[in-house]
Amino acid sequence: MFGCYSGGVPTLSDMQEKLRRPLELELAQGCQNRAVSGGMERLLDNFARPFPKVREALRGYGDLTVVAREAALRSALAALAPTSRPAPTAPTRVENRPALPPESDGAPLAPGTELSRVNFGPGAVKKFTALGLHTLRDLLHEYPRRHEDRRALPSLAQVEDGQKVTVEGVIVSKHRRTPRPGMLILEVTLENAWGERVKCTWFNQAWVEKGLRDGARLIVSGRAKRFGRSVQVAVEHMESLSGGAGGESLSSGRIIGVYDARDGISQEFVRRAVQVALTRVPIGDYLTPRWRAQYGLTDLPDALWGMHFPHDEAHLERATRRLKFDEYLFLELRVLLQGEDAVLFGKRFGATDADMQTFEAGLPFAFTNAQRRVLYEIADDMRAERQMARLLQGDVGSGKTAVAACALFLAWRDAYQGALMAPTEILARQHYASLTGYLGPHGVRVGLLIGALGQKAKAEVQRQIADGELDVVVGTQALIQEGVSWHNLGLAVVDEEHRFGVMQRRKLLAGRPDVLVMSATPIPRSLALTSYGDLELSVIDELPPGRTPIQTKLIQDTARRQSYGFVMRQIREGRQAYVVTALIEESETLELLAATQLADDLRVLLPEARVGLLHGRMSAQEKDDVMEVFRRREFDVLVSTTVIEVGVDVPNATVMVIENAERFGLSQLHQLRGRVGRGSNQSYCILVAGEHSQKTRKRLKIIEDSTDGFVIAEADLKLRGHGELRGTRQSGLDELRLGDLGSDLEIIEQARALAKYLLHHDPTLSHPGLAYLKSELQARSSQVAYREVI
Template identity: 40%
Template sequence: MPRAPAPADTSLDPALAPVTTLAGVGPALAEALARLGIVRVQDLWFHLPLRYEDRTRITAIRDLQPGAHAQVEGRVAAVERGFRFRPQLRVAIEDDSGATLTLRFFHFRKTQVDQLAPGTRLRCYGEVRVGHQGAEIVHPQYQRVEAAGAPVEERLTPVYPVTEGLSQKRFATLTGLALRHLPDEAALELVPVGLRGGLALPSLRAALQLVHRPPADADVAALLRGAHPAQRRLALEELLSHHLSLKRLRAQVREHRAPALRGDGRLREAFASRLPFAMTGAQQRVSVEIEADIGASSPMLRLVQGDVGSGKTVVAARAALAAIEAGHQVALMAPTELLAEQHLRNLRTWLEPLGIAPLWLAGKVQGRARRSVLEAIAGDGALVVGTHALMQEGVVFRRLGLAIIDEQHRFGVHQRLALRDKGREGDSVPHQLVLTATPIPRTLAMTAYADLDVSVIDELPPGRTPVQTVVVSAARRGEVVERIRAACAEGRQAYWVCTLIEESDLLQAQAAEVALAELTAALPGLRVGLVHGRMKAAEKAEVMQAFRNGAIALLVATTVIEVGVDVPNASLMVIENPERLGLAQLHQLRGRVGRGQVASSCVLLYQGPLSALARARLEAMRESNDGFFIAEKDLELRGPGELLGTRQTGQLAFRVADLARDADLLPEVQRIGAAMLEQHAELAERLVARWIGGATRYAGA
């Protein structure tokens, strides 16, 4: 039994008391909690369960469904240790239904093997999947039970985000201690009752009690779906805090000045007259919006989103010329060398005839070449294109007026700040133009980019051909190879994209090399090339140039070609194991074909059996080429963190809210947020501090 907590200082708000005032929280535990952002008692209240495990019942093995989490009980029937490829332990258990379930372990100790002897009765919990011998659970949670009929849990078991050295059981105990310090409703509420309108939601105090300790009679199905009124009450407050935070950041950015970039139009007119095509209406509209922004003396923060091939680079080039006309420098930063080099090629083609030579700065630019570029940036260089290298020490701009960031969701917030600060002079900062080829659903943009003005290029240039997408089983691989032979015989080129579930450059490279060997043997008359993430930049560039020139007919690649590759003659793409990728990434890959005048195809070569989620993804790809439809579907299927790539950047990691599920709350969030900023600014500050705390460091990023 935990001992009663020591009485806290009564002069201290219990919410703001340090976690060390809780019983049993010493320096080591406090350090582990701090890694989770938990330093005050209040932080424990709002560190919410990721999900719930239903251990209130036992499921018969014969009733198990693939993809579901379940608790089963049975006797060990057989144990087998294997060492093919890597050590593994397989344990077969049987229950009274007569069915068998395999428990598979890749990490195990000898003592563990000894505990799992035949005849041992086990109770196991985990995710069911289909293995070679039928239903299996990989690395289940399990315990030995003496006899059938041992009591099960009486309530759902919350599962929290934890860190090394902090078990679920210990964290649940700490949460229980913290909940004892919950104040009454009046002291806890920060959203005035009058602003909540007709939302029939419980009080914040009742909501917190329920999500941390669901009672036995709680609506289990609603909790597991995240749709319980208590979860919606917390989601409303979390969404509101993010909205208020971004609105505040927007206001802070507006307090800075920026250079008013008003050029004479000379370069832009020459640029338009030399383009081999006319800009679409959407490109022209977005260009007007950008030029109005950068002509003002407050900093532009504009996101331009457009589908693959909609012509964002042309819009960015026109914006760059407006800045250069006004006597300022421009930096364009992209997340990969492939994408940055693609921009460099286009900009050189368009701008060198106008007397502007774009500079190039990437990690591989070293020695004398690097010194030369740095001197030009500090001198009269007008435009520099590069990767993360643009943010390194030693890069000093003479007069940076516009920072263009492509595929912004691949950069961490601090990286974008670092580029902006390269052009900071006193309280003046450069304008920022952010580009993305990942169309963001409206519901997501309203929340994730409340601090940005958003422009949409919603029109494809004439001549772009829709890509026909077909879904084919790996059993028909031979037919797909023949299709490549036929396309290349007609003078076309093709991609073969390899994907792996493990995020390892080494394994990805090995898979691509195996595919290269197989396809080279199957297509002896064709030159087959290879590109993967472990190749040196120079090697990659050489292969890509050969593919662009037509010297390579078939390019085997990993997902490194997702962005930044433009080969109009490539009209066929095969994606192996597409079920392993999200919709946004599949759509980006597919965008590498259909860039010329010839009808193009994308073959999704899947490995069965497919899960329901994978089937829904592939069906969405088959039925639509519309990036916004794909984005809405991706949001529905995967959630916002995956879609924005924010697992890495930390921009948008909700604890309880889900933008797809809780989209109906967003109009209320905007209404309440506007009223709070106007009438209850102090409460708004406290709400942001409660949910986000120190995470608002990226003001103006």
């Protein structure tokens, strides 16, 4: 959260200790004013800033007698003595509100007040527009992107070469150079409170020059370069301290927020504007005292002051937790209200333990403990009046389809039909074969409806669905096309739900069946609770016994030839292999060229092998045809881009080679690896890295060392963030400004619990006591469809 200074960010106790040492040294040396270069008063503008009693005690120290100096030092040291305070049992508010600027005096303003109606000075409206801010509420929630502790800036003697530093000082000289046409170098020398001088440089930033006046006080940040005992800073960020050394400043002597600003819009301007908004807007709270106490949250006014002008680290931490909670609360409310299942009643099933035992008894294997646990969660939902909406997660081979088959069996026992919708025809056929094996022996009639069926065959399946002659139907989007009319649909299972659009799902769910969503893509719990906030979560986190783990090996591209020698040995033993290629550029044309070139290269490198090709320019039918040919063992090697479908089952494929593995995310690598290991033979995954850096090797070692998809997904989330991991599902996660899904699981679960509680008791948030909460929810939502929901 804090910006980095030399040596890291000091805490208040750190600064107390750093200040105490020179005071004690001065006392031990007989109060001669020699312990600090330039005199003891140099400390007043640095380490003593957060301690007003110390500053007062040492004021005018150089002019005092030795006896008076000793008294002043002892008074200052007493002010630094730590005090014993009991730990608070609830968040403690600390008032740290800067004085209101005279020009902002006026009556309180509503949060929705347009910024153009408030006097922020000349040119303010244009600046706000450039920042995308229109109302006082926008300004209050324009959080800093980071914070810097400027209560005590370090001596330049502590700065190391190449370190990012922040320096405050007065301009004592300036110089302008043009070494060659088109290049401008501005140089100023600052003198800091320690009496040290530092040269600061700007390259080709002519607009900065007007602010570089002799005697002006600046704060600059940038990369330091040491030349012996002297230091030079290439300035990346500059602020002018208009308040001066002794005046009220929002940019020094405190923990300050650094905002996303643009050229011509100073940090001081944004801070002053936020200060005005905080002072003039009467800030209420949409969370009641009971809710705040339940979740250990401070109130909203304290949180906003703490985010923009924190008193100390504890204040900032308290503010951050509260505002994070709010982000997740409104995200969960919006997702729950957008979900098709918000307040719907579904079917009620018997779903007895005896039925589940009957189904399991007919399987050639026993359910794992994880499968049984998930089944009980599903059965509980099916027995309830409210429509089931549950996400079933499980790694490759964890047995999700068998669990879904049992749920479909429970629906059939109560005379309801079931549907399973898959994103591709090859996956639909695969599910059809599995469900026929699981359900057929019990007398369940299973049908298949896909686009490849002829018109006559398709019409016959549609008739059987409408007449109730089929109990379970597996299909693709053909299930939601015109002509499909269900006799009594009770349960809809959607495989890889993120592959379908909202309207497609709603067509299938029009009759309000219970809904079970399956995903073979491991998703960290924090991401699942937010991205799939409208669904309850079940996880099969255990693989069936006896499965042979896939062996994974990370190699450099210099060893590619040996890896393909291993592939050839597997082919000679009757096995098959995938080879996946990747591009940095998002171009289907370049992707096709790369895949085609790789296939040609392998035909030369592996002359005995039959090499096939699969790429993104193919139609869905062409992809299915290629996969079917590969499944029939008419290719030995299938060269593919990343279009290999999740869940495609080719048991004879035992090797996966992934070229340029560093270009993939960890979760994507794990999914690709899951295309092998489908049969009884030992399978292998070879990661070929074209980049040899330590950072790349450390990241890819996670895949080499682990086969647990959820462990890998958590690591991927920490490395890449949620934006690249959530796929195409529109969840509002892009609006998280403070939230960190890698570390916020507890806050997310608490916010979700409150959101569900609120909607359970008031599904449309229409109670007068929730008016403020509802208005804030509307203000945070930019989706018209959402506003129609409530």
